[in-house]
Structures are given as C-alpha cells and as structure tokens.
Amino acid sequence: MISLERVNAALSTEQGILPVLDNINLQVPDGGICAFIGPSGCGKSTLMKIVAGILQNYRGQVLFRGERIDPKKHTIGFIPQNYGLLPWRRVKENISLGWRVKKRGMPIEQSSWRKLLSQLGIESLLERYPGEISGGQQQRVGLARAFLMQPDILLMDEPFSALDAITREEMQAVFLELWQTYHVTTLLVTHQAEEAVLLGQKIAVLSARPAHVLKALDNPLFGNPAARREESFIRLENELRQLLGKAKEPL
Numbered sequence: 032m033i034s035l036e037r038v039n040a041a042l043s044t045e046q047g048i049l050p051v052l053d054n055i056n057l058q059v060p061d062g063g064i065c066a067f068i069g070p071s072g073c074g075k076s077t078l079m080k081i082v083a084g085i086l087q088n089y090r091g092q093v094l095f096r097g098e099r100i101d102p103k104k105h106t107i108g109f110i111p112q113n114y115g116l117l118p119w120r121r122v123k124e125n126i127s128l129g130w131r132v133k134k135r136g137m138p139i140e141q142s143s144w145r146k147l148l149s150q151l152g153i154e155s156l157l158e159r160y161p162g163e164i165s166g167g168q169q170q171r172v173g174l175a176r177a178f179l180m181q182p183d184i185l186l187m188d189e190p191f192s193a194l195d196a197i198t199r200e201e202m203q204a205v206f207l208e209l210w211q212t213y214h215v216t217t218l219l220v221t222h223q224a225e226e227a228v229l230l231g232q233k234i235a236v237l238s239a240r241p242a243h244v245l246k247a248l249d250n251p252l253f254g255n256p257a258a259r260r261e262e263s264f265i266r267l268e269n270e271l272r273q274l275l276g277k278a279k280e281p282l
C-alpha cells in the first residue's frame with residue numbers, strides 16, 4: 032500500500048514561499064491505480080515528484096508498505112509527460128536504461144524483455160532513435176522502460192495528454208493490458224475526467240493550490256474501455272467535471 036499521510040509541501044520562489052500541497056491524506060492498495068485530477072498548477076506534478084523521491088522537502092509521511100519511500104530501496108518507475116527518452120540513444124538503449132541504472136550490472140532477463148516488447152509491439156523499432164518514431168511509439172518505449180524494471184511503484188504524469196484522441200485511446204488500452212499483467216501499484220495524473228474514470232480504480236480530486244483532496248472515491252467502472260459510452264460512466268465523468276469546476280473557484 033502507498034500511504035500519503037498529512038503531506039504538506041511549499042516551494043520557494045522569487046516571490047517567496049508558495050504553499051503547494053495542503054495536508055494530503057490518501058491510501059492506495061497494493062496493485063491498485065489511483066488517478067489524480069485537479070486544476071492546472073494545483074500541485075499534481077509536485078506530488079508525483081515527492082513520491083518519486085525527487086523532491087524531498089516536504090512534511091508528513093509518504094510510505095510504501097509501511098516504510099518511508101526511498102528510491103534507493105524501492106524500484107520506482109516514473110514516466111514524465113514528455114516520456115523522458117534520451118534523443119541520442121537508440122530505442123533499445125532507452126528501454127534498458129532504467130534497468131541498468133537500478134539493477135547495476137544484472138543481466139536483463141531475456142524472456143521478460145521479449146514478452147514486453149511483443150506486448151507493446153515495438154520489436155521492430157529497437158535500432159531507431161526517439162526522433163525517428165511517432166509520439167504513440169515513444170509512449171510505448173516509455174512504458175517498456177518502466178515495466179521492464181518491474182517497479183514497486185509506477186508514477187505517470189499526464190502520460191497520454193500529448194497524444195491525439197485515437198492514439199490516446201489505444202495507449203490507454205495498452206497501459207491497462209500491461210497493468211493487468213503486472214499489477215504494479217500506480218499513481219497517475221490526468222486532467223481529463225474521462226481518463227480518470229477509465230484508469231482510476233481510485234480517483235482523487237484535488238482542489239486549487241495549495242492542493243488538498245476534495246474528494247476520494249472508489250471507482251468500480253475503471254479498466255473497461257467498452258464502458259466509455261455507458262450511462263454510469265458518463266454520469267461519473269460529469270460528476271468529476273462539476274467537482275473540478277468547483278475546485279477552480281477561489282475559496
């Protein structure tokens with residue numbers, strides 16, 4: 032379980048101290064997915080960076096299975112919005128990079144490598160550079176890099192927002208298939224209500240900055256792209272939109 036307990040954070044800026052996270056409390060069970068949705072600038076990326084161990088200046092507790100999350104101890108896959116690929120490295124090197132950094136010298140298990148590449152349909156792209164493949168393919172490479180490490184925690188910051196609508200739906204389905212295979216505990220940031228309902232087993236709606244959890248709900252509709260047009264799906268989507276509308280209003 033990932034447990035966020037009274038997480039508070041402030042960033043120092045030229046204008047002074049900027050409160051960003053205000054008492055975030057949330058629990059995500061092992062193997063679950065939590066989607067975070069909230070107004071632009073409310074603090075979502077900051078929260079991801081804290082869980083990833085990139086930002087350490089916060090108060091409160093960020094625990095994984097009861098222990099303080101530590102990138103040295105836990106394997107954390109982080110897919111930033113731009114996929115985080117190195118343009119001067121071939122696709123195959125980009126995929127193995129996370130593994131090489133984390134597992135230092137341990138050989139990559141060939142059967143998991145082949146299985147993952149075939150599941151993502153990127154076997155033919157290995158020799159290319161990121162600039163020679165499409166956005167959707169880059170996203171697949173980012174997912175391959177993260178899943179190859181068999182992370183304890185997967186963090187995705189608006190992973191599909193730069194993709195066109197059709198590619199986005201395709202990639203959401205690819206992600207769900209991978210998640211169903213590996214069941215990695217995932218935190219995902221999105222600004223789309225539809226994506227939150229599709230991918231969030233749990234959905235946390237955040238307020239405007241400094242972000243606090245306006246509402247956390249369990250979502251039985253998640254994980255089924257075919258449910259997109261169903262009434263209950265659309266109802267929840269609309270409920271989230273309304274909450275987001277309120278979240279943007281000044282207090």
Ligand SMILES: Nc1ncnc2c1ncn2[C@@H]1O[C@H](COP(=O)(O)OP(=O)(O)OP(=O)(O)O)[C@@H](O)[C@H]1O
Nearest residue numbers: 042043044051070071072073074075076077078240
């Ligand atoms: N390095 C930084 N220095 C100063 N202020 C920052 C820094 N990074 C972010 N901020 C500010 O902190 C607040 C939260 O930023 P954050 O990136 O977490 O928001 P977000 O919810 O991810 O927004 P978006 O939906 O637009 O990606 C914003 O007001 C932003 O301007």
Ligand SMILES: [Mg+2]
Nearest residue numbers: 075076077188
């Ligand atoms: Mg952000």
